[in-house]
Amino acid sequence: MMSRRRLLQYAASASALAATGAIPGAIAHAFADEPGKRVIPWKNWSGGQSCTPSVRIAPSDEAELAKIVTGSATPVRAVGAGHSFSGLVPTEGTLLSLDRMSGLVSADPAAGRATFKAGTRLGATGALLADNGLALDNMPDINKQTIAGAISTATHGTGSDIGSLSTFVAGMRLMTASGNALDIDAAKTPDLHQAARVSLGALGIVTETTLSARPLYKLKRRTWTAPVEEMLEAAPELWTKHRNFEFYYIPYSGMTIGIVNDLTDEAETPEPVNEDDDGLRQLQQLQDWLGWAPSARRWVIQTILGGMEPEERVDFSHKTLSTERNVRFNEMEYHLPREAGPQALREIIAAIEDNNIEVFFPIEFRTVAPDDIWLSPFYKRESCSIAVHRYHEKDYTPYFTAIEPIFRKHEGRPHWGKLHTLKAEDFASLYPKWRDFLEMRETLDPEGKFLNPHLRHVFGVAS
Numbered sequence: 001m002m003s004r005r006r007l008l009q010y011a012a013s014a015s016a017l018a019a020t021g022a023i024p025g026a027i028a029h030a031f032a033d034e035p036g037k038r039v040i041p042w043k044n045w046s047g048g049q050s051c052t053p054s055v056r057i058a059p060s061d062e063a064e065l066a067k068i069v070t071g072s073a074t075p076v077r078a079v080g081a082g083h084s085f086s087g088l089v090p091t092e093g094t095l096l097s098l099d100r101m102s103g104l105v106s107a108d109p110a111a112g113r114a115t116f117k118a119g120t121r122l123g124a125t126g127a128l129l130a131d132n133g134l135a136l137d138n139m140p141d142i143n144k145q146t147i148a149g150a151i152s153t154a155t156h157g158t159g160s161d162i163g164s165l166s167t168f169v170a171g172m173r174l175m176t177a178s179g180n181a182l183d184i185d186a187a188k189t190p191d192l193h194q195a196a197r198v199s200l201g202a203l204g205i206v207t208e209t210t211l212s213a214r215p216l217y218k219l220k221r222r223t224w225t226a227p228v229e230e231m232l233e234a235a236p237e238l239w240t241k242h243r244n245f246e247f248y249y250i251p252y253s254g255m256t257i258g259i260v261n262d263l264t265d266e267a268e269t270p271e272p273v274n275e276d277d278d279g280l281r282q283l284q285q286l287q288d289w290l291g292w293a294p295s296a297r298r299w300v301i302q303t304i305l306g307g308m309e310p311e312e313r314v315d316f317s318h319k320t321l322s323t324e325r326n327v328r329f330n331e332m333e334y335h336l337p338r339e340a341g342p343q344a345l346r347e348i349i350a351a352i353e354d355n356n357i358e359v360f361f362p363i364e365f366r367t368v369a370p371d372d373i374w375l376s377p378f379y380k381r382e383s384c385s386i387a388v389h390r391y392h393e394k395d396y397t398p399y400f401t402a403i404e405p406i407f408r409k410h411e412g413r414p415h416w417g418k419l420h421t422l423k424a425e426d427f428a429s430l431y432p433k434w435r436d437f438l439e440m441r442e443t444l445d446p447e448g449k450f451l452n453p454h455l456r457h458v459f460g461v462a463s
């Protein structure tokens with residue numbers, strides 16, 4: 001039994017936990033010390049992944065982290081913001097958060113670089129970089145992720161000439177299974193650089209990243225609606241002409257919403273009210289009321305969207321590229337050869353409508369530039385990304401099972417942080433540098449300290 005005095009002692013730390021969302025080391029050890037006790041269960045943003053680690057801990061520096069990595073229960077897994085849908089994070093061993101290892105370390109505006117501690121949230125980078133006259137080249141849909149978590153899965157935004165966030169990484173510090181921190185960059189450690197920039201947390205714990213950044217810039221965003229065939233025909237021209245282009249297909253409507261961003265010096269416009277959540281709820285209601293009558297549902301959505309005027313907004317990139325997503329969902333996203341994208345989307349729409357699949361979430365279509373990172377889904381391939389979402393309270397399997405073969409037929413590579421059913425053999429044929437990565441992983445972590453069941457499955461490593 002834990003004594004009353006010990007409980008009181010840890011109550012103070014608990015308020016820190018509530019305030020920061022991090023688990024101070026003291027609390028984790030308090031419970032881990034108790035034989036048979038389990039510490040706080042964990043679940044991801046969508047609620048689709050969960051675990052009950054024997055230790056949850058948030059080190060405050062590399063020395064503390066080294067002790068955890070070398071001496072704590074395995075598998076040792078890092079969690080960022082818990083925004084991945086796939087099983088990358090769950091562990092019954094040690095779950096560690098770098099929430100207490102966050103913030104700007106240094107910025108060099110002349111060189112266009114800034115070094116951050118790895119637990120820094122993407123949302124925090126905007127103001128910290130802007131204070132130094134800098135900004136990231138792109139952002140994903142939301143900015144809640146940590147830098148380390150985002151780069152570990154090749155998190156991306158949209159833009160034909162802009163790579164994933166992992167391509168912004170000019171250097172990093174990585175603590176390996178031995179407890180040593182390696183300084184990694186393209187010049188000194190070229191292979192490690194290409195392996196570690198997308199590594200699923202399998203090579204070690206990233207403690208710092210140096211990111212390339214560009215001078216602070218403003219974007220003018222234009223949003224409009226168009227029938228899906230019109231959008232698909234215009235897509236190659238739109239992704240070539242505009243800095244950022246994406247569109248959403250609204251299921252059972254034949255309609256899309258397009259978004260483009262271009263550089264501008266125009267004055268900022270007032271921040272609009274975010275109506276995305278309300279829009280989603282309306283689409284959900286339409287599904288509930290008119291799901292049995294697809295043509296009526298189509299007519300209603302077309303009438304609403306047809307009445308929408310194009311909108312424009314001007315603001316600094318870090319304020320306009322990401323938005324809030326409050327309606328929770330599970331997601332599958334594949335990255336396809338870019339030219340295959342429009343046809344793949346046509347097939348997805350047909351599969352949904354022919355099989356009357358219940359779905360109201362818009363399907364997202366984006367483009368990403370190629371890179372040379374070993375496990376990047378954009379490795380040496382101009383890509384487009386297509387994402388399907390299912391409301392978090394609903395079983396996503398029938399929908400995703402119907403759509404995944406279309407992604408696979410077009411040689412899609414799945415987003416590492418999103419749901420997929422691929423195995424090691426599949427990845428071996430999709431990734432030219434697969435074997436090199438496996439060898440690097442084996443060298444850095446021969447005992448498989450960082451491998452949880454999902455990663456053993458992905459890498460084909462026996463338990």
Ligand SMILES: Cc1cc2nc3c(=O)[nH]c(=O)nc-3n(C[C@H](O)[C@H](O)[C@H](O)COP(=O)(O)OP(=O)(O)OC[C@H]3O[C@@H](n4cnc5c(N)ncnc54)[C@H](O)[C@@H]3O)c2cc1C
Nearest residue numbers: 080081082083084140141146148149152155156201206417
């Ligand atoms: C609402 C929503 C919107 C999203 N939008 C996009 C989008 O626009 N584009 C996109 O590409 N993805 C998107 N995603 C997916 C998300 O960006 C990725 O799954 C990302 O990896 C999550 O980052 P995280 O900080 O939550 O990390 P987690 O999900 O907690 O972890 C991801 C991986 O990083 C590893 N990791 C975390 N910290 C460290 C560390 N310090 N050292 C080593 N490894 C570490 C973990 O072990 C795990 O393998 C979205 C997800 C949600 C829920």
